[in-house]
Amino acid sequence: MTTGITHPADPAPTGSTGPVPLRIAYSPCPNDTFVFDAWAHDRLPDAPALDVTFADIDITNGMAERGESDVLKVSYAVLPWVLDEYALLPCGGALGRGCGPLVLTREPGTDLAGRTVAVPSERSTAYLLFRLWAAEQVPGGVGEVVVMPFDRIMPAVRDGEVDAGLVIHEARFTYRNYGLHAAVDLGEHWEATTGLPIPLGAIIAKRALGGAVLRRLAESARASVRAAWDDPSASRDYVLAHAQEMDPAVADQHIGLYVNEFTADLGDEGYAAVRALLTRAAAEGLVPPLGPDALAFP
Incomplete structure (x- = not known):
């Protein structure tokens, strides 16, 4: 998976007088390319045009904190730092069951107290969930925390560079290979x-x-999700072009796990989950507290 930023969108024709595309940044992971395929390729007639940037989640989190794009896929954990400038859209994201981050070790039953742990981002939801868990389950705490690109974490654990690694996404399906x-x-x-x-x-x-524009964006994201579900084959080339050598079967598992009913609409349960995470984290002093209307959508 890439760790930098790329701009895959075709350049606008010289002399074009059309509306300026909205800048959007999301990851090259299969769930994001599946969700945004129809929108990014202008197959939604009422959706605003997009100028797409691919970037891993650690980079998009930083972009959000610096206000560098119109629309972004970020970790829920970064919301307390960016909700003054950004609104949470009620669709298009990743939230579900049986899809959480894993802590991996070389040996089963490894005690994590005082151990070095690799994590994909200090602002990631995975790391926030890890900190909440460790506060309850690891007396005395873990040792050094090392931030590294998530595609390097499993090799680093395997090779003994770190004692444990916090992994996300397709690593759920591939960690045994290491x-x-x-x-x-x-x-x-x-x-x-x-x-x-x-x-x-x-x-x-x-x-x-x-x-008005925010509501149009939410409608477009929801329409793109539904278009992907209606014709999964339409997004196949886009997904695999950016999955970077990922086995197509793993890409399909990835999409099946992370694109679900909450992607189409957070709903009451989805919003309750977000509030619970950020309220617990604020109580532990891990994130700033949210205002009462911080998650409200215009």
């Missing part, structure tokens, strides 16, 4: 303790765009 063991399923822990689905990735858009 001879690793799942020490903790953080999603399973979250579901067992809250009864709620796991909030992972959110779609946010600049409040300055105005309520």
Whole structure:
């Protein structure tokens, strides 16, 4: 998976007088390319044009904190730092059950107290879930936390560079190929303790765009999700072109796990999960507290 930023969109024709496309950044992961395929390729007649940037979640989180794009896929964990400038869209993101981050080790039963742990981002939802879990389950805490691109984490654990690694996405399906063991399923822990689905990735858009545009963006994201479900084959080339050597069967598993009813609409349960995560984290002093209307959509 890429760790930098690329701009795959075709350039606008010289002399074009059409509306300026909205800048959007999302990951090259199969769930995002599946969700946004119809929109990014102008197959939704009423959707605004997009200027697409691909970037891994650690980069998009930073972009959100710097206000660098109109629309972004980010970690739910970064919301407390960006909701003054951005609104949470009620669709298009990743939230579900049985899809949480894993903590991997070389040996089963490894005690994580004082151990070095690799994580994909300090602002990621995965790391926030890990910190909430460790506060309860690891007396004395873990040792050094090392941030590294998530595609490097499993090799680093396998090769002994770190004692444990926090992984997301398709690593759920491939970690055994590295001879690793799942020490903790953080999603399973979250579901067992809250009864709620796991909030992972959110779609946010600049409040300055105005309520009418934000509602149009939400409608477009929802329409793109439905178009992908109606004709999964239409997105196949886009998904595999950016999955970077991922086995097509793994890409399909990835999409099946992370694109679900909450992608089409967060609904009451989805919003409850987001509030629960950020309220718990704020109570532990891990994130700033949210205002009462911070998650409200215009």
